Amino acid sequence: xxxxxxxxxxxxxxxxxxxxxxxxxxxxxxxxxxxxxxxxxxxxxxxxxxxxxxxxxxxxxxxxxxxxxxxxxxxxxxxxxxxxxxxxxxxxxxxxxxxxxxxxxxxxxxxxxxxxxxxxxxxxxxxxxxxxxxxxxxxxxxxxxxxxxxxxxxxxxxxxxxxxxxxxxxxxxxxxxxxxxxxxxxxxxxxxxxxxxxx
Amino acid sequence: xxxxxxxxxxxxxxxxxxxxxxxxxxxxxxxxxxxxxxxxxxxxxxxxxxxxxxxxxxxxxxxxxxxxxxxxxxxxxxxxxxxxxxxxxxxxxxxxxxxxxxxxxxxxxxxxxxxxxxxxxxxxxxxxxxxxxxxxxxxxxxxxxxxxxxxxxxxxxxxxxxxxxxxxxxxxxxxxxxxxxxxxxxxxxxxxxxxxxxxx
Numbered sequence: 001x002x003x004x005x006x007x008x009x010x011x012x013x014x015x016x017x018x019x020x021x022x023x024x025x026x027x028x029x030x031x032x033x034x035x036x037x038x039x040x041x042x043x044x045x046x047x048x049x050x051x052x053x054x055x056x057x058x059x060x061x062x063x064x065x066x067x068x069x070x071x072x073x074x075x076x077x078x079x080x081x082x083x084x085x086x087x088x089x090x091x092x093x094x095x096x097x098x099x100x101x102x103x104x105x106x107x108x109x110x111x112x113x114x115x116x117x118x119x120x121x122x123x124x125x126x127x128x129x130x131x132x133x134x135x136x137x138x139x140x141x142x143x144x145x146x147x148x149x150x151x152x153x154x155x156x157x158x159x160x161x162x163x164x165x166x167x168x169x170x171x172x173x174x175x176x177x178x179x180x181x182x183x184x185x186x187x188x189x190x191x192x193x194x195x196x197x198x199x
Numbered sequence: 200x201x202x203x204x205x206x207x208x209x210x211x212x213x214x215x216x217x218x219x220x221x222x223x224x225x226x227x228x229x230x231x232x233x234x235x236x237x238x239x240x241x242x243x244x245x246x247x248x249x250x251x252x253x254x255x256x257x258x259x260x261x262x263x264x265x266x267x268x269x270x271x272x273x274x275x276x277x278x279x280x281x282x283x284x285x286x287x288x289x290x291x292x293x294x295x296x297x298x299x300x301x302x303x304x305x306x307x308x309x310x311x312x313x314x315x316x317x318x319x320x321x322x323x324x325x326x327x328x329x330x331x332x333x334x335x336x337x338x339x340x341x342x343x344x345x346x347x348x349x350x351x352x353x354x355x356x357x358x359x360x361x362x363x364x365x366x367x368x369x370x371x372x373x374x375x376x377x378x379x380x381x382x383x384x385x386x387x388x389x390x391x392x393x394x395x396x397x398x399x
Contacts, residue, residue: 192330
């Protein structure tokens with residue numbers, strides 16, 4: 001029921017299935033070179049694209065997918081595969097899988113190509129002023145973006161005081177301890193199952 | 200194993216290193232890294248396997264790789280795999296290393312994703328997820344705080360970060376325009392001076 005209401009609220013421009021697919025690929029291709037400071041800086045953009053712009057996912061689904069990508073073994077940038085899956089889920093699981101792989105390839109290829117060039121010409125780049133300026137300049141920007149991402153996900157995931165409290169506690173524990181995040185997710189999941197955290 | 204076109208190597212191989220890996224060894228090595236780090240600690244396992252176990256590159260080369268991986272766009276772990284692969288076999292090596300690192304985790308995640316999309320509307324599942332995402336949000340929130348200390352003493356850096364935050368969170372400036380405008384401005388400020396004194 002609530003997903004129906006969300007669908008009514010978010011209406012993307014109608015296109016063909018192929019058009020959607022190409023749009024998906026182009027979206028991630030164009031973002032690839034902007035994943036500065038690691039893949040996490042793109043998360044707020046992913047939210048805007050998947051929830052607000054193209055209506056692939058609801059807020060809840062986005063949070064779920066983020067948690068899934070973080071919890072699962074491997075680089076968390078594989079979230080893009082899940083975004084691609086969500087984008088095409090309504091066409092059936094096979095289309096969703098194709099979409100997932102295509103999206104992941106799209107987000108990886110441009111930055112990979114650039115990285116290969118960088119590796120092969122590192123000797124020249126290493127002491128260039130461009131490199132120093134870039135490294136020093138993009139750091140603070142990344143800092144700002146990471147806070148944007150943190151706040152955005154905080155608000156996307158939580159809809160009540162208990163949720164916010166748990167998030168803040170987990171944040172502190174992440175900063176102060178070396179416990180694996182999976183523990184936190186497990187305990188929080190239990191709290192959710194018991195109805196203490198709602199959405 | 201037949202060598203492909205002379206692989207560009209960042210430094211001449213140091214004494215005591217194993218011969219450079221072929222493509223298949225590269226794939227298997229990265230696969231091993233991915234499997235070992237299933238519980239976490241990808242960077243640590245990467246170093247352990249590539250430098251200590253297989254002895255493909257020296258610690259110094261590995262650290263160089265980390266530097267390059269962090270500097271360039273792309274997820275750090277992905278970039279690291281690309282660096283390792285490209286060090287030995289250029290573009291093909293990079294793709295092979297990537298494939299070795301990603302094939303299992305990605306397949307697993309896709310399976311989990313299919314299950315998720317199938318079952319997420321079940322009320323019990325949704326309730327548990329409501330809790331899990333609260334914890335995940337805590338993790339996301341901690342990301343900024345984790346690197347805050349690096350810039351704590353640099354007022355311009357903090358200002359830049361604050362401006363970025365306000366622009367994006369309050370005025371909803373999108374990522375690409377933000378980076379394209381703020382990036383060059385930041386680079387101009389942090390452009391290395393030719394004098395021995397460096398801006399903090």
